[in-house]
Amino acid sequence: MMRLLKIELHKVRNNRSFKVLSILYIIALFLMSMGVMPFLQWLKNKFADFNAEQIDPTILPFYEFPDIWQNLTSVAIYFKILLALGLIYSITNEYTYKTIRQNVIDGLSKQEFIWSKILMAGFLSAASAIALLVMGLITGLIYSTEISFALVFEDMYFLLAFFLQLFAFLLFTQFIATLIRKPIMTMGLMFLWVVLIENGLFIWGQVKGEQWVEYLLPVKSINSLIHVPFPKYALMEIQDYIAWPELALVIFYGGLFYWATTRLVVKRDL
Amino acid sequence: MDTVLSIKNLSKHYGRIKAVDNLSLEVKRGSVYGILGPNGSGKTTTLGVILSVINQTSGDFEWFGKPGTQNTRKKIGAILEHPIFYPYLTAVQNLKIVCDIKEVPYSRIEEVLDQVGLVLRKDHKFRTFSLGMKQRLSIASALLCDPDVMILDEPTNGLDPQGIAEIRDLIINIANSGKTIIIASHLLDEVQRVCTHFCVLQQGKLIHDGLVEDVGKGATIVEVKADVEHLEEVLEASKMTSGIKRELDKYTLTMVEGFGAVDVNEYLFKQGITAKHLILKVKTLEKQFLEILAEQGGGQQ
Numbered sequence: 001m002m003r004l005l006k007i008e009l010h011k012v013r014n015n016r017s018f019k020v021l022s023i024l025y026i027i028a029l030f031l032m033s034m035g036v037m038p039f040l041q042w043l044k045n046k047f048a049d050f051n052a053e054q055i056d057p058t059i060l061p062f063y064e065f066p067d068i069w070q071n072l073t074s075v076a077i078y079f080k081i082l083l084a085l086g087l088i089y090s091i092t093n094e095y096t097y098k099t100i101r102q103n104v105i106d107g108l109s110k111q112e113f114i115w116s117k118i119l120m121a122g123f124l125s126a127a128s129a130i131a132l133l134v135m136g137l138i139t140g141l142i143y144s145t146e147i148s149f150a151l152v153f154e155d156m157y158f159l160l161a162f163f164l165q166l167f168a169f170l171l172f173t174q175f176i177a178t179l180i181r182k183p184i185m186t187m188g189l190m191f192l193w194v195v196l197i198e199n200g201l202f203i204w205g206q207v208k209g210e211q212w213v214e215y216l217l218p219v220k221s222i223n224s225l226i227h228v229p230f231p232k233y234a235l236m237e238i239q240d241y242i243a244w245p246e247l248a249l250v251i252f253y254g255g256l257f258y259w260a261t262t263r264l265v266v267k268r269d270l
Numbered sequence: 271m272d273t274v275l276s277i278k279n280l281s282k283h284y285g286r287i288k289a290v291d292n293l294s295l296e297v298k299r300g301s302v303y304g305i306l307g308p309n310g311s312g313k314t315t316t317l318g319v320i321l322s323v324i325n326q327t328s329g330d331f332e333w334f335g336k337p338g339t340q341n342t343r344k345k346i347g348a349i350l351e352h353p354i355f356y357p358y359l360t361a362v363q364n365l366k367i368v369c370d371i372k373e374v375p376y377s378r379i380e381e382v383l384d385q386v387g388l389v390l391r392k393d394h395k396f397r398t399f400s401l402g403m404k405q406r407l408s409i410a411s412a413l414l415c416d417p418d419v420m421i422l423d424e425p426t427n428g429l430d431p432q433g434i435a436e437i438r439d440l441i442i443n444i445a446n447s448g449k450t451i452i453i454a455s456h457l458l459d460e461v462q463r464v465c466t467h468f469c470v471l472q473q474g475k476l477i478h479d480g481l482v483e484d485v486g487k488g489a490t491i492v493e494v495k496a497d498v499e500h501l502e503e504v505l506e507a508s509k510m511t512s513g514i515k516r517e518l519d520k521y522t523l524t525m526v527e528g529f530g531a532v533d534v535n536e537y538l539f540k541q542g543i544t545a546k547h548l549i550l551k552v553k554t555l556e557k558q559f560l561e562i563l564a565e566q567g568g569g570q571q
Contacts, residue, residue, distance in 0.1 A: 007370045014359055093356075102354040105321045106371045106411075107344035270323040 004116040005123060007108075011090065012120070018086045025082040029128065032075050033135035036062045037143055060233060063143035066154035070229045070240060072136050073162035076128070077226065080166050083124050084173040088186050091117060091177040101270040110265045114174075118258070121170035129163040161226055161242045168222045168254035175257040178264050194219050218253045225250050273335065274299050274419055274450045275320065280329035282315050282474075289315040291474035292329070297419075297452060297467075302445045304461035304482070305454040306559060307471035313454040314350060316471070317423055321348055334418075344372045347412025348421035353404040357397040361388060361407055364396055365414060372415045382410040386440065402433035409440060419450045426460060438464060462555040470562050478562045485558050490525040492534050495547035508537050520547070 012018045040057040047055045062071055094100040094113075103113055133156075141147065173190070180186040198217045205213030214220050225246050227239040275297040282290040290312045297303045305313050318324035320331045322338060333342040355364040365379045383389050386406040391399070399407065405425065412420055425441065426434040441464055445451055455461050461468055462482060469479035489512070494505070505514055505521060510533055513524040523534065531550040538545050 003370055003373070007367055010363065010367045010370065011356065011359075014363060016358070097356060098354050099356060101323050101350070103367075103371060104323050104340075105343065105348050105350060106368050107340050107346075108371050109340040112340070267325070269318070269325060 001115075001119065004112060005119045008090075008116045008120040012086075015090070015093075017089050021082050021086040021089075025079055025086075025128075026131075028079045028082065029076060029131055030135065032079075033072055033132065033139055037139070061145075063139045065140050065144045065147065065151040066156075067229065068136050068140045068144075069155040069158040070226060072132050073158045073165075074226045074228050074230075076132055077162060077165055077223065080169050083121075083128070083166070084170060084190070085187070086124075087117070087121060087170055087173050088177045088183055088190075090120070091174060092181055092183040092186060095181040096183075098270075104270060110270075111262065114258075114262055114265055117174055118171070121174065122167055125163050125166040125170065128166060129159045132162065133159055155240075157242065158226060161247070164247070164250055164254075165222055165225045168250045168257075169219070171254045171257040171261070172218055172222070175261045175264075178261050215249060218257075221246070221249045221253060272299050273297070273332075275331065275333055275452070276335075277316070277320065277331045278329055280316065280319060280331060281327045282312075282319060282324060283327045288474045290319065290326075293471070293474065293476050295469055295476060295479060297450065299450055300448060301467050302441075302451045302453065302465045304465035304468035305452065305471060306458065306461060306468055306555075307454075307456065308563075309456060311471040312474035313471060314423055315474075317348070317350055317421055317452075317454060321346070321350065321421070323350075345415060345417055346419050346421060347415060347417035349408045349412055349425070350421075350423045352427075353408035355396045355404075355407065355411075358395060360395050361392045361399075361410075364407070365411060368411050368414055374415050378414050378416075382413045385413060386410045401428050402430070402436070405429060405433070405437060406440075409437070413444070417449065419452065420444060421452045423454045424456070425453065426455075426457065434460075458554070458556040458559050468555070470559060472563060472566055477566050482555065485553060485555050487553075489527070490530055491551035491553065492523045492525060492531045493547065493549040493551055494521045494523065494534060494538070494545050495519055496538065496543050496545045498543050501543070504538070504541055504543065505534075508534075510534065510537065522551075 037058065040060060040062075043057045044055075047053065047057075061067060094103070100113060104110060108116075136159075137152070140152065144151075176190055176193075177183075177186045180189055198220050201217060202214055202220055205211060214224075225242065229238055229240060232238045232240070273296050277293055277295050280290055280293045281288065293312070293316060305316070307313050315324060319326045320333075320338065321343060322340075331338060333346070336342070356367070359367075361383065362379055365382070366376060368374075369376055369378065379392075380389070383392050386409055388403060388406055388410060391403060396404070396407070409422075409425070412422075422441070426437050429437065438460065441451065441453070445464065451464075453461065453465065462485070465482050467479070468482055470477050494501070498504070501521060502514060502516065505511060505523065510526055510529040511523040512526050515522040515524075525534075531548060535545065535548055
């Protein structure tokens with residue numbers, strides 16, 4: 001396993017697009033985990049300039065334990081697109097340069113090739129979850145009004161759910177990239193699928209009252225594992241836990257895309 | 271001699287096209303085996319199948335008497351078509367990936383780069399290499415695992431004469447060290463100089479296999495030139511030839527068994543003709559190859 005991860009790290013370490021995308025991703029995570037309060041503070045000062053002191057956005061408990069875990073993960077998951085782009089390049093490059101063929105000739109099995117990409121995706125997902133954990137602990141300790149051991153750890157399982165969500169989405173990305181083999185067309189198809197087809201079907205399902213349709217939409221299913229918590233600040237009801245059926249659905253889709261990718265690569269001539 | 275590679279009844283069909291058609295052959299340890307054939311005759315497809323990058327339609331192949339797996343491929347050094355590397359990585363970085371795949375220590379990198387003369391460019395990106403350097407890097411990469419077998423597909427394709435000579439010397443050196451080499455090529459001259467065995471493929475079928483040293487055997491060929499108008503008739507009247515071919519003022523004679531260049535010379539002199547050009551031709555692989563293809567073409571019609 002370490003051998004495969006090492007091979008993959010050798011491949012991406014000096015790749016410029018991978019480096020740029022990773023740096024952007026790290027900056028995005030950092031701003032989101034550290035920057036919301038300073039931003040609200042800045043807003044408050046602006047309001048004060050307009051003699052509107054009664055509006056105080058800093059009372060929003062964005063970084064309050066234990067809410068912080070759902071808040072951070074539900075926002076951070078949007079940045080997954082940057083990791084997905086990195087993965088698309090890393091997979092389609094292998095086809096453009098034909099290096100996948102040479103890898104197999106040199107003695108990597110097709111299965112090991114897929115695993116090396118999956119290990120990388122898993123590694124990136126785990127690193128993201130750990131980064132959120134560290135930054136969440138820091139900002140939480142700074143801004144929480146009440147700190148106790150129980151409160152800090154109460155909803156930390158959202159980080160695990162976040163890892164799973166990210167990983168499943170990257171498996172979806174791997175499948176599309178393996179299917180299409182061209183970077184721009186892969187991005188095009190993913191955009192088309194996520195924005196037009198899934199949303200279209202979702203809205204159609206809502207209008208017709210056919211709720212089951214949304215379970216057939218993989219990206220929608222993956223995205224809705226962690227529900228967006230912010231409506232609760234407008235005193236609305238939200239789901240502030242992970243539902244088992246939704247979790248099972250994400251695992252199912254992850255497995256499905258892994259299976260489909262394997263079939264594609266093994267059956268196809270390189 | 272034990273068998274390194276044996277292919278049995280291998281076929282690969284792309285729809286109706288039979289890229290490889292019921293092919294069987296064996297490569298013995300220590301031989302340098304040339305696979306000849308016109309473009310599109312199935313050479314690369316065959317190599318692709320035995321290296322597991324192309325799935326065969328039917329048939330089997332065995333490496334060292336066992337079905338091929340990724341672990342057998344780790345002990346084979348192979349290059350198909352062009353040199354393939356990550357263009358944004360340096361020579362050393364690329365070879366590190368190959369080392370990790372083949373599970374070979376990094377210390378080999380310096381040795382193989384030295385062997386192909388690329389040490390000075392080892393930290394340059396692959397993208398910046400000339401074609402000859404790319405070819406040499408791929409040979410270095412194939413040598414990394416100190417392979418039992420090397421597979422080279424058109425190793426001198428697109429190189430200048432100097433590059434061709436360099437690669438050829440490299441191959442001969444490797445062959446002298448006792449390694450088995452399989453070379454696919456359409457350059458007959460190259461195969462004749464380097465190989466011990468050869469086979470000919472046409473439209474995916476094996477139409478000939480044998481030893482390169484047997485190529486020169488067979489009917490004697492003599493070339494004659496003389497400043498006489500009726501030379502062809504005179505030669506025909508001699509009854510020493512089974513065939514005469516004319517190329518401008520040069521006549522190529524295929525001799526009847528038992529006659530040679532001496533007899534032609536003597537005969538012409540007796541007829542009062544002095545030859546200004548008389549050569550005993552050693553049959554080249556090229557000639558043999560074209561003959562084999564022609565026989566095959568005739569047989570098909």
